[in-house]
Amino acid sequence: MKHLKASGLIALAAMAVVALIGAGTASASTVCKANETTCSAANTYANGTAIKGTLASGTKAVLKGILTVECSASEVAGKLTSNPGAKGEITSASWTSCTRSGGGGCEPKPLSLPWTVEGVATGSGNGEMWVGPGASGAAPGAELTNCGIGSGCQFRANETHNGSNKWAKLTFTGDTPAKAKAAISLSGGVCGAATWNAEYVFSPSPMFLSKSP
Numbered sequence: 001m002k003h004l005k006a007s008g009l010i011a012l013a014a015m016a017v018v019a020l021i022g023a024g025t026a027s028a029s030t031v032c033k034a035n036e037t038t039c040s041a042a043n044t045y046a047n048g049t050a051i052k053g054t055l056a057s058g059t060k061a062v063l064k065g066i067l068t069v070e071c072s073a074s075e076v077a078g079k080l081t082s083n084p085g086a087k088g089e090i091t092s093a094s095w096t097s098c099t100r101s102g103g104g105g106c107e108p109k110p111l112s113l114p115w116t117v118e119g120v121a122t123g124s125g126n127g128e129m130w131v132g133p134g135a136s137g138a139a140p141g142a143e144l145t146n147c148g149i150g151s152g153c154q155f156r157a158n159e160t161h162n163g164s165n166k167w168a169k170l171t172f173t174g175d176t177p178a179k180a181k182a183a184i185s186l187s188g189g190v191c192g193a194a195t196w197n198a199e200y201v202f203s204p205s206p207m208f209l210s211k212s213p
Contacts, residue, residue, distance in 0.1 A: 028212040029086035035125040035174060039210035045083055052077045053200035056179065061095055063142075065186070065194025067150045069106045072097040074198060078117065084212035086119030089134060095142070106147035111154060112138035118161070125174030125208035131157065132167040139166035141186065153191035157184065170200075174208030177201050 031049075032039035055061060055074040063069040078090040093110040100106040114134040121127040131140050141156030157168035170180040179201055186194045 029121040030084040030212045032208045032210040049080045056199040061198035068101040071095040088117045090115040107145045108142040111141040112136045115140040121209040127172045127209035129170040129172040155186040155188045158187040177205035178207035
């Protein structure tokens with residue numbers, strides 16, 4: 001009887017694991033070439049596809065904290081690493097043509113590259129773009145250099161995703177081309193908290209976030 005009960009418990013546990021795996025698969029997302037509810041194999045961007053985001057025309061990337069920094073040019077670049085799955089990595093990031101409040105320039109430098117990227121489809125080709133720690137395990141961020149009183153300040157992502165508070169969330173809008181908008185709170189240690197706002201346009205185009213098959 002004990003053996004039968006144990007076997008029954010094992011069977012129930014196995015069924016629960018299968019159910020969880022099935023639920024995870026059903027909710028997975030895919031970076032898609034078309035605005036499809038479920039992305040077809042023909043429209044699924046291949047692993048290794050290069051992804052680049054540039055600052056939307058007529059906008060600036062703005063950091064507000066111990067001082068305000070405005071950058072007229074910015075670019076992030078990387079590639080897809082697991083799609084379906086909508087996962088990738090950012091291997092380079094830059095902010096240039098920057099000025100600071102009070103006058104003078106500023107040179108933000110990325111911290112802890114590469115960064116992990118995960119897309120989460122929310123419907124109609126749109127979704128969330130989460131940027132988090134890569135191999136180093138440290139939160140993505142930037143350090144201000146040649147920036148007056150702000151020089152040496154480091155600001156890092158601190159939103160919670162996947163059980164970790166080392167992420168930043170951007171709002172993704174699928175289109176031709178796709179866009180992602182950041183309105184992010186950052187932790188800055190002794191330099192205090194800051195906010196970062198920017199809007200990026202992505203290639204290749206078109207690009208959407210869909211459910212995985």
